[in-house]
Amino acid sequence: MFRPGAPEAPIVKDIRTTCCTLTYQPPSDDGDAAVTGYILQRRTPGPESKWIGIYDTPVTDLQYTVNGLTPDTQYEFRVAAVNKRGVGSFSWISRRIVTVEVPSKPGCPELVEVIGTTVRLQWTAPDNDGGTDITHYQLTTFNKFDTDCVTVYTDANKEPFLSYSIRNVLLVNMWYSFSVAAVNKCGRGPWSVATNDILTFAGKLYSSSKNLWGTKWLPWQRRLPSSGATKSALNGLIFKKGL
Secondary structure, X not given: OOXXXXXXXXXXXXXXXXXXXXXXXXXXXXXXXXXXXXXXXXXXXXXXXXXXXXXXXXXXXXXXXXOOOOOOOEEEEEEEEEEOOEEEEEOOOOOOEEOOOOOOOOOOOEEEEEEOOEEEEEEEOOOOOOOOOEEEEEEEEEOOOOEEEEEEOOOOOOOOEEEEXXXXXXXXXXXXXXXXXXXXXXXXXXXXXXXXXXEOOOOOOOOOOEOOOOOEEOOOOOOOOOOOOOEEEEOOEEEEOOO
């Protein structure tokens, strides 16, 4: 009767900012005695790194969730089987991981204004950045024929409220909706709720004189309604009465 042999290296999955899950299998050599548990250890790689026990007593399951990890930190893990003769040899080291996850969902983009085919949107940053800096956003435009994606580089980590104007991308006289997702070094997070559809148009119209209806044309634009403003549509243009 001997101590157990070394198991295979543990598999790391379900990585989050402060936890991850380890899975492992019994060693091929149990030392002619039943395996009663497993010793799990972790370390942060480095010249002076030391192995630290994850749990005070042997774990009996073949899966264990490691809590209390530091966000955006590298970790490695190993495992050893235990029988009544004692603790066997430790496994090879697991793959190195970083405790980050993709960001959570940003707020739904809010339409600020539409001028021709230029659309200005604003949205709120995700509640959770995934444990590391957001590097950029991906802004997706949808119409009934196609989907396009715009990369928005911004100092998202210092700005909880973001704004961006889409220029030279959208087609004329087309209905569009928009959605946004945050990206960090782990990857892209989930897409936000999409906006309602908006309609683009051709060009801008300015005039210093009044037309037959006594109405001054304004640049075609769509803003959040202001108090007391009456908006009407004529031939695809927006104007305000009584100006």
